[in-house]
Amino acid sequence: DADVTQTPRNRITKTGKRIMLECSQTKGHDRMYWYRQDPGLGLQLIYYSFDVKDINKGEISDGYSVSRQAQAKFSLSLESAIPNQTALYFCATSEPGHTGELFFGEGSRLTVL
């Protein structure tokens, strides 16, 4: 089983719908992240959390919200999805001390029609 698991892996939805992407990890890491990847663009940080009580906005947080339900769970919500949120979303974890190694989930491909 993957150490970082994302659900759903693929989702097609309509404009205005609420969507939640879930991430769970068995690595025991305190730090969790949500990234977005668009074709031809680098990974962009949406939100990150250093522990259960810590939530921080990344570079493109508008239109998104997150919830850190437990050390192992970090969910990303789109309250009212729009077509330009169509992208590949990755959850990642890391250890403190910043070795630079992020452990990514397999990604959630979201299409907003």
Add this chain to the structure above:
Amino acid sequence: RKEVEQDPGPFNVPEGATVAFNCTYSNSASQSFFWYRQDCRKEPKLLMSVYSSGNEDGRFTAQLNRASQYISLLIRDSKLSDSATYLCVVNGGGSQGNLIFGKGTKLSVKP
């Protein structure tokens, strides 16, 4: 100037070739540098960190030039399995949330 810029791809090379990728970064305060590999439709995975003195891992060599603010990755004796997109990643300093990813350079190794 974008924060992290990489060579435009794709690079199409024959097996056994040596190929080099360069990456430039804009923040002179950056302290940590990395190369990640991303296979098609897969998640990125850390390939190697980049140290000031340069470092080698088998066929892969990474170098850092702080004065010119660029990082390089050299792959010797390319294998078909090296085909992937290589992402240059820079820590801009401050919180760990500040990892900046380049757009990636696609490598295709042909028989």
